Amino acid sequence: MIALTVDATGLARSRFAVSPLAEVTATLLPWALHSSPQAAPWVTRARRVLRRARLPLLSALALEGPGYVPDFLSPLPSEPSPAIEGELERVRRTPPGRVLAELEALRAGRPRNGLAGSALPEAVRRAMARGGAHVARQAADELRRYWELAFAPHWEAAEAVLEAEVDRCAGVLARQGAATLFNSLHAGVRWTNGTLHVESGLQIMLPAAPLVVVMPSLVAPRAAAHVDPTHEEDRPPTLVYPVPHFSLARTFGTTAPSAALAQLLGPTRAGLLAALSQPASTGDLAARHFLSPATVSYHLGVLRRAGLVTRSRSGRSVLYRRTSARTQSLPDGPG
Template structure:
């Protein structure tokens, strides 16, 4: 039986252009789908119990009309995954989507819908500037209500996954890393192939490369793709380490790490997702500089934190091993 395969074809020079990204927009779109079909997403039940009472009804209704419960949803919500993408960047980008691109994506949703939903999307298609403003406002409102309180946990899981995958390249090679993304993903000398439920396509990525993006909210349904210009060719795959407790209070994660490393070192490690100087680490932790320096030295010796000199300053950042430890705890 024929398989529904999306094939990302790569030239030899594109191998170095395979890179990782993060997409807050993708997480929110799939969170809206989780709310529509919670029975399909048992790993999200803990998160769902926490946010149901605070969900803004009108923004949710608008976004679920456009996004739907399964299958394709508009590319303009998720077209630019990158390593340093943050929610505010996503909101600003969405408010600047060209009207002609909105029309293209909304037209795809028109043919995928019926009845009142189809009529509502047609109205948006006829006035893309108004639709863009409405969708951007709804997107931001939903984000702040249901995902912003959990973004630290989400981001740590996503970045921990990326750190582990990056480390695997060093031990198993690029092909070994890609082939281990998910059971539906295959690697060959000139292509990355992913099996999907309802879509097949051969995509020439030569010159553009491929972005690999882990996801928490779409964990149950496996992989999905962005394949049509102007979107960067992108493969979304389930992040490692997602359990039913991923949305728990970060304080409990700090306690768990504290039992392993001690409270001070646990706090320093949890805050080491961005580079900071020794003085900044000390100030953030409420410690003397000499004490912070000692804790950083221990974390560095155990491989959890890396330090580099930048002029007169020394900057400290979690290593891939540190990311994996934090991600597993969360």
């Protein structure tokens, strides 16, 4: 359990942020593979890009390392909704000394974060040999390429979900106060007597924080507190938590598929089937689920041949809808 004390001043300064780069770097971590069914197609596609594209530094950290992503790859958002270009420029301008220190932490291990030491992947060692400034530039270039290949076409829909969650939280804060707000974020987050408790395998009691930056995420499978052990003022604690299913449903007008249904059909088809309580077109579903129209069309074809969805024409659009008689017989199925 991580316990973080937040006094009245810190609570007043705390804020929410939506960061595109934070969502990108989250997919580099192994626990991203356990994201919600709604985000699973996005994560799967991103990891495929890591394996196929020429991204040696990111691929080494994500696929060969022990699961630690250096903090400089995801700078703390300086505004509520930063643009990706601004965030990438901050990565590029990271002080060289900090870059090398964080990568050396990968070699030495970070007991505070429960990480054992590990040999640095070859691609990381080669980049470090050219200096911290070179690593920062290479990381920014690779992150931009990763963003363009795996995230940019789908960010508008993803951002809408995250911004809707921030709006929900603003309403809870205004009507019910900060304690209720923090206790509504996730089962792994609890606020009691001025202390924020976040479930963790570590036992850490932290001193009073100047503020906490709260970031909803589509990729994170669980709540987590990210704390800089140097306690630098420009790197306050960050609380990341997964967007609740009911928030996704409110934004997209869908219900989340059950684990049993996702196991039976696969997360992509289960998510599409759950979304079809109301008629929707291929384009609508593609935007909601961060998929290409061709991918959605393929999965809808499979579901239709199985008798789980029907289609009908409405003007120029073809609308799909799940068939209640067949889906009611599925394990914990929607409808």
